[in-house]
Amino acid sequence: MNVPDDLKYAESHEWIRLDGDTGTVGITDHAQNELTDIVYVDPPKVGDTVTAGQPAAVVESVKAASDIYSPVDGEVIEVNDALSSEPALVNTSPYENGWLYKIRLSNPSQLDALKSPDDYRAQIG
Amino acid sequence: MVTPRRTVLFEQQKALGARCINFGGWEMPVQFTSIIDEHQAVRMACGVFDISHMGEVFVSGPRAFDWLQHMLANDLAKCPVGGGQYSFLLNERGGVIDDLIVYRMAEDNFLLLVNAAKIAEDVAWLQQHATEGVTIDNRSDTMSALAVQGPESARVFREVFQCEMPARNTFIAMEKCRGAVIAAGTGYTGEAGFELFFANTLAGDVWAALLKAGAKPCGLGARDTLRLEMCYPLNGSDLSPDRTPLEAGLGIFVALDKPDFLGRDALIAQKESGLPGRLVALRMTEKSPPPRAHYPVLVDGQAAGETTSGALSPSLGEGIAMAYLPPALAKPGQAVQIDIRGRHFAAVVEKKPFYRPSSGRAA
DSSP: OOOOTTOEEOTTSEEEEEETTEEEEEEOHHHHHHHOSEEEEEOOOTTOEEOBTSEEEEEEESSOEEEEEBSSOEEEEEEOTHHHHOTTHHHHOTTTTTOOEEEEESOGGGGGGSBOHHHHHHHHO | OOOOBOOTTHHHHHHTTOEEEEETTEEEEEESSOHHHHHHHHHHSOEEEEOTTSEEEEEESTTHHHHHHHHBSSOGGGOOTTBEEEEEEEOTTSOEEEEEEEEEEETTEEEEEEOGGGHHHHHHHHHHHOOTTOEEEEOTTTEEEEEEESTTHHHHHHHHHSSOOOOBTBEEEESSSSSSEEEEBOOSSSSSEEEEEEEGGGHHHHHHHHHHTTOEEEOHHHHHHHHHHTTOOOBTTTBOTTSOTTTTTOGGGOOTTSSOOTTHHHHHHHHHHOOSOEEEEEEEOSOOSOOOTTOEEEETTEEEEEEEEEEEETTTTEEEEEEEEOGGGOSTTOEEEEEETTEEEEEEEEOSOSOOOSSSOOO
């Protein structure tokens, strides 16, 4: 499974890519592979406040609806509109075109609690 | 928690990449590659499902026919030797204990194929009502079963068994073909196909032969979307001890003209007083998350029922579901809303089934 070196990871299989005080959030290659056949994405709304460890989005595969947990606190500043017509982008491009939402971090120190790529690799074996 | 049971094919399926879930106390493949791919394989070509978790209960003896006529809702007199028939075990209230297929092996010998989660309950119910001249033999632990479904099933059957696939709702007992195998022209997908019942010791060989002949391994995920497109009920979801087959729209499998069977009085009373609900097919008419079981159904904003099953239909590309609605709201064309995580999405009552297969039968 692909685990890029430039991201931080949550134990619940989300990733975050930092750009100044904002971050882009998605689910990992491992997570999309486990879910398979993603057919619907319910993103948060721009302006929503999301909380670390709390559900921020729902990703639905054919077999189940799965909560996606925000890796850190923040305000949603953008969602990936492309997923409404092409949810399978989460399967085909989990780290690029299949990103879920962008947030302005309100508590950047929470990043320290996230996993490094090596730690996440160890978690998924 | 009770450790889930595994079929004898578990290791072979794991080696093929099966992802497993707990279903009715069994650790079963939910998918191998992708539910959508497996669904399409059955609609377009041929897929094979391990259904060894299901129960095989033999009922035999000089009183077997008369006794089963009393225990089962459908008319067994219409099932000749070599035939199979969909039927129900009902409680005294006419509610569904289990839905099953009964195969008539001989004049006085019957094989009941029952749901995995209900084996113990069904056998206990049968034994509780057993009389002299009837022998109940639960062989679920020593028998395996495979379902092969899809338009290419007849070719796969010929390749594996060197004879013709049994016709719909009939079976053949093959004594010397890869060992003793019962092959029945039944299934749960709407497509042409067959189901095989045999001793556990043959399972590895038969499974491998079917794969070699081109059947694609399929999991319970595709089995669920395939049966839902056909509006075939799943016991425990669409059927329950509190709902009768009449409410489920399955009255054609209930022989109210039989003089006597368990649950008959309640069904006749229900028919006279009016059904409290009807199981309807619902199709989403706007873009929405896939409907799933236990979502509220509303009509004009008022609670009307709850979905019992739901999925994104891989064949139609639309959300489909079933729900019990009051009879006045159960007519095709009725507009409803389905509450998905607090938002209401438009849907409509459809005529069953949602999908008409290219092979097999229409309903």
